[in-house]
Amino acid sequence: MNVYDSDRMQAILNAKGFRSEAELRKADVILINTCSIRDKSEQKVLSLLGELKGLKQKDPKKVIAVSGCVGQRMGRTLLQRVPHLDLVLGPDAIDRVGDLIENVVNRGERLVEAKFDEDGRSYSQPCVVNRAKPSEFLTIMKGCDHFCTYCIVPFVRGREKSRSVDEIITDVKNLVSKGTKEVTFLGQNINTYGKGTGQKLSQLIEAANEVEGLERIRYVTSHPRDLGEDLINQFGSISKLCPALHLPFQAGSDRILKAMSRLYTQELYLKKVELLRKACPDIALSTDVIVGFPGETEKDFEETLKVLANVKFSSAFMFKYSPRPGTKAADFGDEVPEIVKEERLARAQQVVYSQIEKENLKYRNTVVSVLVESMDKKKKFFSGRTPHSKLVHVMNVGDASVGKIIDVEITDTNVSCLKGFYVGAPKTNIQFNSFERGIESSFSASLSPTLH
16 A cells, blocks of 8 residues: 555656656655554664755755655654654645645745544545556555554554545556556455445456456455455456455464454354355465464464464465554553564464465466566566466566566476566576575565655
């Protein structure tokens, strides 16, 4: 969602006459879009702001702004704590980012805009599509009503609000007209999409499936309790819906799930998995896991390992519990020692990564369908994803492949990705130096491009 928000702010600022500036020191405006889901993310933001102090001293006219969840959570406190900071805005102020920055630039004001939009359960978001990537994120709702005891999201994103199906489909069509082939619908608890509109996520999926030129549909993030059979059954009936779902379970112990206020049990979660695999036998499931939640015993943790072993996820984001100020769990006490958290995280990772490595090995010498999205950061090959969300590095294609869905023969694998060659072109003898054993990075503070 932060990637989407960053892209949206950049498009709004472009419309105001700003242009992207790759070199931080040359930018007139430095906009940091942030996440506060973990303490580490917030610390990165504060550290970066400290590093920017020298730039502000050299050029007092340079504007430094913080948007996103850290801006929402800290508000005026952040402005007071960082004297060289000019603007703080929360997620609900994103559509006003252009006017706010102009006020700072033209009037020299220091501003805080971190109030929630309190008008009803629905909202409209003006369509801003300057350019489109092969795979795009698209926010369809915001906020969360669940208040899990460890989670800061309801406090920094507010209560659930939904956009209308018609408005979202208009965005989809605009993206497709500019070259997008795949859309991922976004929501903190996307299964409950529709509050305030009288519509449901399954209706949106059906409507998107009819958009000519759209090839793939995905959505995140699902809550196990709210994943209804209408959504489950679509994985076997909607042709453009990718056979992949992110379904966090967080912990395997019913006692810990109750303390987290997750509103389901291990049995219910595993039942949803069973129904998903009945509807779509080859569905790829990914998940989130928290280890070391307050009061978690070794017996509790073994229940988490049990779920990991039974489900065999295709991907997993695993974290040590990080207390967030303002959440109920921050006051629970009974903190699990850091050394125990580290050990449990390592054990959980070992289970998951060994499973993924075995799963990926099965792709060798097979042909998969890949939507080529972009060149790798090291500029050695182009990359994309399969319908099952497997990352694939394609060794023998160029710029012309971006935005196309191609057949790729897989020749090598590791725990994080697949390597292969486009079957429609000669194999090339490119050194694959960056293809090393490793894992993809997890969530952190998201930085938008600096803007000039």
